[in-house]
Amino acid sequence: MTEQNQEKISEEKRIKRVQNEIDKIIEKLKVNVSEVKNRVIELRKNFWEDVTVNLDEPDDVIETQASIKQQAELLSERERSHGQWSERLKTLDKLKNNPYFGRIDFLEDGEEETDRIYIGISSLMDANEENFLIYDWRAPISSMYYDYPPGRAEYETMDDKITGEIKLKRQFIIRNGKLEGMFNTGITIGDHLLQSVLGQNASETMESIVATIQKEQNQIIRNEDNKILVVQGVAGSGKTSAALQRVAYLLYRHRQSLTSENILLFSPNPLFNSYVANVLPELGEANMKQTTFQEYIEKRLRESLQIETPFEQMEHYLTTRFDGQYDEKMTAIHFKSSLTFKQLMDDFINYLSGEGIQFRNITFKGRILITKEEIYEYFYSLDSNVTIANRMDGVRDWILERLSAVEKTERQKDWVLSEIELLDKEEYVKAFQELDQQKGFNDESFDDFEREEQKLRKWVVQRRLNPLRRKIKRLQFVNVRLTYMRFYQEWSHQQPYLEQLPREWGSISGQSIENLSRKFLSWEEVTPYLYVHDHLLGSMTNRGIRHVFIDEAQDYSPFQFAYLKDKFPNSQMTVLGDVNQAIYAHALLGETVIDAPHEEKMEKITLTKSYRSTKPIVEFTKHIVDGGDMIEPFNRDGKKPLLKKVKSENELSSVIPKTVHELQAKGYETIAIICHSMQESKQAYLDLKAYLPVTLIDEKTTTFEKGLIIVPTYLAKGIEFDAVVVYNASQDVYQDELERNLFYTACTRAMHELVLMSAGEPSNFIQDVQENKYNVVNE
Numbered sequence: 001m002t003e004q005n006q007e008k009i010s011e012e013k014r015i016k017r018v019q020n021e022i023d024k025i026i027e028k029l030k031v032n033v034s035e036v037k038n039r040v041i042e043l044r045k046n047f048w049e050d051v052t053v054n055l056d057e058p059d060d061v062i063e064t065q066a067s068i069k070q071q072a073e074l075l076s077e078r079e080r081s082h083g084q085w086s087e088r089l090k091t092l093d094k095l096k097n098n099p100y101f102g103r104i105d106f107l108e109d110g111e112e113e114t115d116r117i118y119i120g121i122s123s124l125m126d127a128n129e130e131n132f133l134i135y136d137w138r139a140p141i142s143s144m145y146y147d148y149p150p151g152r153a154e155y156e157t158m159d160d161k162i163t164g165e166i167k168l169k170r171q172f173i174i175r176n177g178k179l180e181g182m183f184n185t186g187i188t189i190g191d192h193l194l195q196s197v198l199g200q201n202a203s204e205t206m207e208s209i210v211a212t213i214q215k216e217q218n219q220i221i222r223n224e225d226n227k228i229l230v231v232q233g234v235a236g237s238g239k240t241s242a243a244l245q246r247v248a249y250l251l252y253r254h255r256q257s258l259t260s261e262n263i264l265l266f267s268p269n270p271l272f273n274s275y276v277a278n279v280l281p282e283l284g285e286a287n288m289k290q291t292t293f294q295e296y297i298e299k300r301l302r303e304s305l306q307i308e309t310p311f312e313q314m315e316h317y318l319t320t321r322f323d324g325q326y327d328e329k330m331t332a333i334h335f336k337s338s339l340t341f342k343q344l345m346d347d348f349i350n351y352l353s354g355e356g357i358q359f360r361n362i363t364f365k366g367r368i369l370i371t372k373e374e375i376y377e378y379f380y381s382l383d384s385n386v387t388i389a390n391r392m393d394g395v396r397d398w399i400l401e402r403l404s405a406v407e408k409t410e411r412q413k414d415w416v417l418s419e420i421e422l423l424d425k426e427e428y429v430k431a432f433q434e435l436d437q438q439k440g441f442n443d444e445s446f447d448d449f450e451r452e453e454q455k456l457r458k459w460v461v462q463r464r465l466n467p468l469r470r471k472i473k474r475l476q477f478v479n480v481r482l483t484y485m486r487f488y489q490e491w492s493h494q495q496p497y498l499e500q501l502p503r504e505w506g507s508i509s510g511q512s513i514e515n516l517s518r519k520f521l522s523w524e525e526v527t528p529y530l531y532v533h534d535h536l537l538g539s540m541t542n543r544g545i546r547h548v549f550i551d552e553a554q555d556y557s558p559f560q561f562a563y564l565k566d567k568f569p570n571s572q573m574t575v576l577g578d579v580n581q582a583i584y585a586h587a588l589l590g591e592t593v594i595d596a597p598h599e600e601k602m603e604k605i606t607l608t609k610s611y612r613s614t615k616p617i618v619e620f621t622k623h624i625v626d627g628g629d630m631i632e633p634f635n636r637d638g639k640k641p642l643l644k645k646v647k648s649e650n651e652l653s654s655v656i657p658k659t660v661h662e663l664q665a666k667g668y669e670t671i672a673i674i675c676h677s678m679q680e681s682k683q684a685y686l687d688l689k690a691y692l693p694v695t696l697i698d699e700k701t702t703t704f705e706k707g708l709i710i711v712p713t714y715l716a717k718g719i720e721f722d723a724v725v726v727y728n729a730s731q732d733v734y735q736d737e738l739e740r741n742l743f744y745t746a747c748t749r750a751m752h753e754l755v756l757m758s759a760g761e762p763s764n765f766i767q768d769v770q771e772n773k774y775n776v777v778n779e
């Protein structure tokens with residue numbers, strides 16, 4: 001028997017042994033889980049029996065409260081244990097199927113014996129709790145697996161640095177509990193395994209990469225020291241993957257103090273949210289919170305305004321290229337997204353601190369109770385050193401106090417009596433129930449008509465005033481929109497601000513005023529508006545969130561990013577993106593968040609190796625963008641991209657079905673027809689649906705299945721497919737420099753095959769690429 005075979009048999013034996021241990025632990029845990037479960041059921045059933053309830057004396061009430069609290073705590077503690085053990089059982093089930101993926105043999109300096117470190121998704125000790133059978137991939141010692149080839153190596157513990165020598169580094173492929181392959185590896189973590197992982201078909205949801213994390217990705221995952229970590233990574237370099245494993249790492253490292261509730265991920269679109277939703281559960285961790293910037297913003301605005309979505313803005317600029325106002329609109333987008341504009345807003349807010357805020361009259365039953373002028377006067381009589389938002393709280397209390405006085409006089413008015421008479425039976429009963437709860441009545445006082453009327457008057461007026469009170473509590477007496485409009489109407493047009501404004505300011509501000517007058521906020525206006533809104537009304541900074549992840553960060557404007565930094569002052573930020581995939585209008589003309597300097601302690605990591613696509617696809621796509629030379633393909637074989645030329649758009653609907661069938665025949669399950677815009681996607685869908693079972697993805701789509709989809713590039717961001725068909729890569733469609741990144745983003749979604757259709761002359765972006773990098777056919 002060869003040495004290799006012997007090794008394999010010995011590893012198989014070990015796997016069996018570990019699985020037996022897992023079985024034993026599972027058995028033990030199952031008994032515990034069922035005991036706790038019964039105890040929880042019992043506690044819930046007998047909750048009130050075990051509580052001493054006595055409400056006779058104040059002391060007894062306190063004792064009762066304490067007793068209830070104790071019982072509730074006991075219950076929730078048991079529930080928590082039950083939850084944790086059930087989770088552990090799930091992880092053990094996973095470990096049984098795939099106990100580990102790697103092993104290093106490490107001889108620590110000064111020690112005689114080499115330790116065998118087996119690495120898996122979670123740690124496991126033997127049933128006696130004496131030895132580690134598996135080390136969690138996030139344990140300090142496991143970091144050597146990702147960072148070093150065999151030879152000298154080191155890792156850091158809480159307070160020490162351990163050095164030594166890796167004698168062996170081995171990878172395993174274990175599926176359904178069976179060892180399917182193992183190999184000793186050298187410098188990087190097995191090309192072999194990576195080849196096999198990357199060669200598989202795309203799945204509808206992203207998968208974890210713990211078994212094959214690369215050294216530079218590990219630097220991102222385990223980076224702890226910086227307030228801001230910026231990752232510039234080329235398309236397919238594993239930014240999103242690294243981000244998600246980083247979440248898992250942080251949850252492990254800080255498990256005493258950090259939960260998934262303390263981590264927030266900003267995703268590029270709703271589809272992406274579900275695309276990444278499986279990774280953490282697969283690793284035995286709960287998902288972090290997820291949102292999109294749009295959703296986050298919309299939740300914050302306390303007014304009913306019509307808000308343009310980022311996708312609508314995108315669609316607008318992609319489809320109105322020949323519109324006369326295109327250039328001006330682009331200038332407006334660029335300017336309103338900049339930090340110069342933010343500075344102007346800061347100056348404007350400063351001005352508002354001294355004068356200019358617009359208020360609303362407080363009216364009740366068509367009568368003005370407090371005029372906006374009175375509110376204005378009161379506001380500006382308050383100490384101007386206090387922030388606007390804090391002064392606003394003072395104004396709110398002042399108005400509420402005035403309202404209480406009004407309430408008293410209102411009670412005696414005739415309308416109140418008429419309303420009492422009009423109360424129907426149900427309202428009447430409700431009134432008494434509420435009054436009773438307020439201890440306004442006892443049995444005797446029901447006969448007391450005088451008192452009854454007074455109480456009912458109070459109830460009726462209170463009820464009528466409640467909506468107004470609620471509005472006041474929400475500070476709706478501040479007219480944020482009119483206040484903000486003043487920026488465009490007057491304030492910005494004065495010296496010295498004029499110099500900082502674009503030449504077209506006259507018509508840009510005119511358009512802005514028109515939009516605001518019809519309660520419409522264009523996407524580029526939303527962040528500045530919310531910024532002023534928050535300064536006027538105050539906003540909670542989110543202190544519960546300790547880590548913010550921003551994926552596709554190149555699409556955030558400097559203003560948007562500054563806004564987020566403001567909202568999460570105590571959080572560390574991981575900002576991931578690719579300057580070549582910046583497709584939003586504001587980013588195309590200026591610096592993106594990825595290459596901007598930041599004042600805080602920051603580290604920037606650059607990833608240049610692309611894992612998603614085959615080598616021939618990367619060799620093609622890297623030449624589409626400026627500076628693409630540094631993009632390094634992972635060495636995975638495949639076919640060169642194929643350019644299919646047709647004479648006219650009409651022919652697309654016959655050639656594309658044929659192309660899709662060819663791709664399906666090769667076994668590709670997830671195929672995307674990627675379009676320039678939503679407009680083009682809709683047209684493609686209409687033209688193709690008679691010939692192909694195809695799903696159209698729009699901005700509301702949250703999941704997708706294996707099969708064929710049509711999608712505009714901006715909704716395919718961050719996602720990948722077995723094969724991509726670019727619907728029409730002609731010069732007519734992709735010609736502006738602005739569309740270069742869009743085209744690059746579309747092409748880089750392909751894992752195994754890329755087909756570019758072109759009705760007429762192909763885009764210059766293709767012609768920029770050397771001819772030997774792709775094949776051409778005329779259909």
Ligand SMILES: Nc1ncnc2c1ncn2[C@@H]1O[C@H](COP(=O)(O)OP(=O)(O)OP(=O)(O)O)[C@@H](O)[C@H]1O
Nearest residue numbers: 209212213214235236237238239240241611612718
């Ligand atoms: N170390 C790795 N091991 C296995 N697969 C990897 C690794 N790194 C990246 N991949 C795979 O490469 C593909 C691209 O990864 P990911 O989506 O994280 O890249 P990205 O940089 O976010 O891409 P993009 O910016 O183009 O959206 C995924 O299929 C991912 O699983």
